[in-house]
Amino acid sequence: MEKLLVFGHQNPDTDAITSAISFAYYLNQIGVEAEAVALGELSDETAYALNHFHTEAPRVIKTASNEVKAVALVDHNEFQQSVSDISSLEVQYVIDHHRIDNFHTANPVYYRAEPVGCTNTVIYKMFKEKGIEIPAELAGLMLSAIISDTLLFKSPTCTDEDVVVAKALAKIADVDPNEYGLAMLKAGTNLDDISSEE
Amino acid sequence: MEKLLVFGHQNPDTDAITSAISFAYYLNQIGVEAEAVALGELSDETAYALNHFHTEAPRVIKTASNEVKAVALVDHNEFQQSVSDISSLEVQYVIDHHRIDNFHTANPVYYRAEPVGCTNTVIYKMFKEKGIEIPAELAGLMLSAIISDTLLFKSPTCTDEDVVVAKALAKIADVDPNEYGLAMLKAGTNLDDISSEE
Ligand SMILES: [Mn+2]
Ligand SMILES: [Mn+2]
Numbered sequence: 001m002e003k004l005l006v007f008g009h010q011n012p013d014t015d016a017i018t019s020a021i022s023f024a025y026y027l028n029q030i031g032v033e034a035e036a037v038a039l040g041e042l043s044d045e046t047a048y049a050l051n052h053f054h055t056e057a058p059r060v061i062k063t064a065s066n067e068v069k070a071v072a073l074v075d076h077n078e079f080q081q082s083v084s085d086i087s088s089l090e091v092q093y094v095i096d097h098h099r100i101d102n103f104h105t106a107n108p109v110y111y112r113a114e115p116v117g118c119t120n121t122v123i124y125k126m127f128k129e130k131g132i133e134i135p136a137e138l139a140g141l142m143l144s145a146i147i148s149d150t151l152l153f154k155s156p157t158c159t160d161e162d163v164v165v166a167k168a169l170a171k172i173a174d175v176d177p178n179e180y181g182l183a184m185l186k187a188g189t190n191l192d193d194i195s196s197e198e
Numbered sequence: 199m200e201k202l203l204v205f206g207h208q209n210p211d212t213d214a215i216t217s218a219i220s221f222a223y224y225l226n227q228i229g230v231e232a233e234a235v236a237l238g239e240l241s242d243e244t245a246y247a248l249n250h251f252h253t254e255a256p257r258v259i260k261t262a263s264n265e266v267k268a269v270a271l272v273d274h275n276e277f278q279q280s281v282s283d284i285s286s287l288e289v290q291y292v293i294d295h296h297r298i299d300n301f302h303t304a305n306p307v308y309y310r311a312e313p314v315g316c317t318n319t320v321i322y323k324m325f326k327e328k329g330i331e332i333p334a335e336l337a338g339l340m341l342s343a344i345i346s347d348t349l350l351f352k353s354p355t356c357t358d359e360d361v362v363v364a365k366a367l368a369k370i371a372d373v374d375p376n377e378y379g380l381a382m383l384k385a386g387t388n389l390d391d392i393s394s395e396e
């Protein structure tokens with residue numbers, strides 16, 4: 001099997017970036033060559049998370065078909081949110097938590113979406129199902145995404161599963177989710193939302 | 199949560215009928231009220247399988263929105279293969295093994311598709327992941343679907359996973375997959391395909 005590029009949506013948020021990293025890691029562990037890339041620059045929040053957990057930013061791509069034939073989409077499925085040349089690529093995997101729209105494939109595909117608050121909640125379950133251990137720094141990134149997507153478990157999209165998974169990830173990452181989460185959100189664009197609640 | 203109807207595609211084959219039965223059973227086990235129904239009459243092959251494993255045929259429906267607000271699709275996703283009033287229903291679950299096309303939702307959805315030979319192979323993994331025991335007769339129906347979709351493991355769409363899952367199901371159902379499978383295929387429309395190989 002040829003190498004896959006793995007990426008989240010344009011204007012990437014923390015889940016888009018870190019679910020590309022966590023799903024590429026998952027694919028590597030099951031023997032699929034894959035590289036996490038990004039469709040845009042990091043937000044300040046995401047940069048804070050990557051820095052805190054000692055992880056390099058994925059490189060930014062404009063097109064994928066110049067490099068690979070097949071891709072994995074995370075944290076999105078709608079073609080207009082994806083890489084510009086998505087129509088000339090084979091989508092082999094989608095891991096997501098959004099509605100499905102403007103998406104189609106020519107061939108059978110691995111598609112896994114659940115109505116939870118964060119793509120990394122789904123990826124956590126996939127790690128568990130395969131018995132793959134999650135490194136501490138990766139767990140920290142995945143936790144960052146859940147905190148970001150659920151605004152520290154306060155968004156209406158946050159489910160019990162997101163909370164349970166975040167707690168498990170915080171333990172692996174050895175951080176306090178509330179303390180770390182508030183610092184991460186403050187580093188990013190959510191400062192106003194959060195400080196108004198304090 | 200209100201009751202869901204669960205169904206496979208129009209002109210149902212053995213996987214369409216039995217994956218509705220197995221996924222409705224799965225939903226009931228996780229506390230979701232669900233009923234398996236069918237979008238057409240049974241083939242002779244499917245009737246043989248249901249009779250062999252002492253299971254009643256799901257009732258046939260023409261429309262779903264007169265009964266429920268939400269549905270689960272198995273063994274298909276394309277709206278033109280689905281119930282006639284699919285556009286007025288909320289799709290809450292899809293379990294499938296086909297390409298994705300002409301499918302969209304307004305809200306986040308549970309979607310699980312894998313590029314394997316049979317929908318029941320995916321459902322078997324979901325039972326395992328939740329630690330739900332599969333009753334012997336249900337295992338026999340799920341095995342019947344794998345045998346049907348893979349033509350006794352000979353189709354190009356058959357994967358190693360289908361073979362492993364079929365063996366596990368045959369053990370639970372306490373049947374010899376080759377002996378039972380040949381009898382089932384002979385009872386159905388695949389008689390000519392099979393007898394030419396004997
Ligand atoms: Mn996102
Ligand atoms: Mn997300």
Ligand SMILES: [Mn+2]
Pocket residue numbers: 207211213214273
């Ligand atoms: Mn079918």
Ligand SMILES: [Mn+2]
Pocket residue numbers: 213214273295315316317347
């Ligand atoms: Mn099928």
